[in-house]
Amino acid sequence: MGKFHSITWIDEGGVVQMLDQRLLPQETVYNDYTTAEEVAGAIRSMVIRGAPAIGAAAAYGLAAVAAHTQAKDTAELGAELQEAAEVLRRSRPTAVNLFWAIERMMNVLSDPALDSVAAIRDTAVAEAKAIAAEDVQINRQIGLNALDLVPQKATIIHHCNTGSLATVDYGTALGVIRTAHENGREVFALVDETRPRLQGARLTAWELLQQGIPFKVIADGASGYYMRVHGVDLCVVGADRVAANGDTANKIGTYNLAVVAHENGVPFYVAAPTSTIDLDTPTGDEIEIEERDPQEVTHAGPWQITPDGAPAGNPAFDVTPAKYITAIITEKGVAYPPYGESLKDMKES
Numbered sequence: 478m479g480k481f482h483s484i485t486w487i488d489e490g491g492v493v494q495m496l497d498q499r500l501l502p503q504e505t506v507y508n509d510y511t512t513a514e515e516v517a518g519a520i521r522s523m524v525i526r527g528a529p530a531i532g533a534a535a536a537y538g539l540a541a542v543a544a545h546t547q548a549k550d551t552a553e554l555g556a557e558l559q560e561a562a563e564v565l566r567r568s569r570p571t572a573v574n575l576f577w578a579i580e581r582m583m584n585v586l587s588d589p590a591l592d593s594v595a596a597i598r599d600t601a602v603a604e605a606k607a608i609a610a611e612d613v614q615i616n617r618q619i620g621l622n623a624l625d626l627v628p629q630k631a632t633i634i635h636h637c638n639t640g641s642l643a644t645v646d647y648g649t650a651l652g653v654i655r656t657a658h659e660n661g662r663e664v665f666a667l668v669d670e671t672r673p674r675l676q677g678a679r680l681t682a683w684e685l686l687q688q689g690i691p692f693k694v695i696a697d698g699a700s701g702y703y704m705r706v707h708g709v710d711l712c713v714v715g716a717d718r719v720a721a722n723g724d725t726a727n728k729i730g731t732y733n734l735a736v737v738a739h740e741n742g743v744p745f746y747v748a749a750p751t752s753t754i755d756l757d758t759p760t761g762d763e764i765e766i767e768e769r770d771p772q773e774v775t776h777a778g779p780w781q782i783t784p785d786g787a788p789a790g791n792p793a794f795d796v797t798p799a800k801y802i803t804a805i806i807t808e809k810g811v812a813y814p815p816y817g818e819s820l821k822d823m824k825e826s
Contacts, residue, residue, distance in 0.1 A: 481505065483530050483642050486537055486606060491544030493537040495525045498642055502683040511545055513538040513561035520568040520575070523674070527643020528717045528753055529612050532574030535565045536605035539582045543601035546594065554594050558586060558601075570765045571726055571794050572717040573755045578608055609645045615750045616647040618808040620656025623713075626746060626804070626811070627657040627664065631710040634700055634738075636669040637728035638680035639715035639748070650713040650748040651681060653806065658690045666692035667703055671728060673773045673791065697730050704741040712738045713806075716749040723799030723816025724761025725749075729792055735801035744803040751807045754824050761796035769793045 484495050493510045499522070500506050508524060510516050516538030519525055525534050542561045548554035562579050569575060585604045591597045627633070633654055637643075640651035648655060657664050666685060671677035678694050685692045695703065703709055712734060718726040725731070725747050738745040758764060771789035775781060783789065805812040805819075809826055812819040 481641070482646065483527075484525060484533050484537065484609070484645060486540065486602065486609070488602075491541055491602075493534070493541055495519055495534065496642070497524050498526060498680060499523060501642075502679055510538075511541050513542050513564050516541065517564050517568040520565075526676070527639065528572040528574040528715070529616070529644040529649065529750060530642070531569065531572050532578035532752065533605070533609045533612060533645050535568075535575050536578045536582050536608045538565050539579070539586070540601040540605040543586075543598040546598070548594055551592065551594060551597060554597055555587070558583065569767060571767050573758075574717075574750075574752050577752045581608065612645040612750070613647055615808040616644050616649055616652045617656070619649055619748050619750065619806055620647070620652040622808070622810055623653040623746070623748065623806045624657060624660060624662075626711065626744070626806070627653070627662050628710050630663040631657065632665045632667065632703075632708060634667045634669065634703070634709055634712040634734065634743075635681060636677065636697075636712070636714045636731055636734055637671045638676040638684070640681060640684040642680050642684060643715065648684075649750070650715045650746075651684065653713050653746075653748050654690060655688060658688070664690065666690060667700070667709065668692050668694045669697050669700065669730065669734070670694055671730060672697055676728065697733070700734055701737040701741070704737060704743050709738075709741070709743050711744045711746060713746045713748055716747050716753050717794055718758065718764050719747065719749060719754045719805060719820065720758045720761050720764060721754075721756045721817060721820060722760050723802055723805065723812075723814065723820060724764070725797045725799070725802060725805075726761060726764045726766070726794045727797065729795050732795040732797045732801075735797045739801050745801055746804055746806055747797075747802055748806040751809055751824055754807070754820050756821060756824055761798065764796055766795070767793040
């Protein structure tokens with residue numbers, strides 16, 4: 478597999494480095510950022526995307542503030558960090574990992590024992606690196622926990638991109654496919670193109686080519702055809718937020734896929750770290766859905782595909798009701814309905 482990273486920290490210069498996913502698969506370009514404002518801009522513009530990767534980006538964004546501060550004392554640096562945290566919180570509203578990572582960083586950095594600017598700086602960098610390292614191990618465990626759900630020979634539908642590009646490394650839902658492949662399963666992936674930004678066609682296909690995993694890119698609307706005519710063993714998707722009752726927000730089109738899977742008797746799995754489970758959000762009705770620029774729908778790259786003046790809606794996510802989800806795979810195990818009980822137990826274990 479070709480070596481790449483979605484995000485990393487470079488100690489020399491205190492730099493957050495991200496692979497610009499807007500340019501894939503045609504170009505592999507890394508951008509360097511040194512301020513929280515720059516990191517927030519990268520998140521908004523989808524230089525980096527995917528809930529776990531966004532969480533790591535926010536953590537590194539706060540580390541960058543501490544690394545480059547001109548503050549004379551801890552109070553001044555604390556104010557800078559609070560301001561940066563607000564900037565980062567506003568970058569995207571749906572993925573709970575963003576807020577989880579910011580709160581974890583701010584809780585650690587508010588320790589009164591950190592009695593110097595240098596101590597806060599060193600702790601910020603160390604904690605952000607820890608969040609990133611934990612993400613890799615969590616994703617690997619998610620894949621291992623899913624192995625019993627994948628038949629020896631399996632055709633799997635995957636939506637959006639949830640691999641190494643959407644995480645610090647390895648992946649959640651795509652990590653399930655990768656782990657099965659690495660453990661001798663004969664897997665074949667049907668990759669939803671994932672309109673309007675084509676994360677499946679551009680990013681997931683790019684990753685699978687490098688991993689040597691057999692796949693085929695299909696139009697989002699073709700999933701029902703493949704389930705009914707060719708046979709599909711399971712669907713697996715990631716998540717940007719899982720409500721306490723199991724309702725799951727994920728990339729737009731996930732709800733459609735879940736309904737079609739239910740109609741065809743195909744198991745539908747969500748793969749996500751427990752940091753994506755939000756027990757403070759009772760149901761999916763309370764999840765804020767980001768509305769993005771209509772031009773993402775009216776254009777394919779630089780080319781306009783609609784008539785001049787045609788209106789367009791562009792919700793970035795939808796919510797799949799828990800009743801359509803067979804199980805939720807996490808690093809702590811596999812949660813089954815009733816999710817109000819199993820997710821609470823898993824989150825608190």
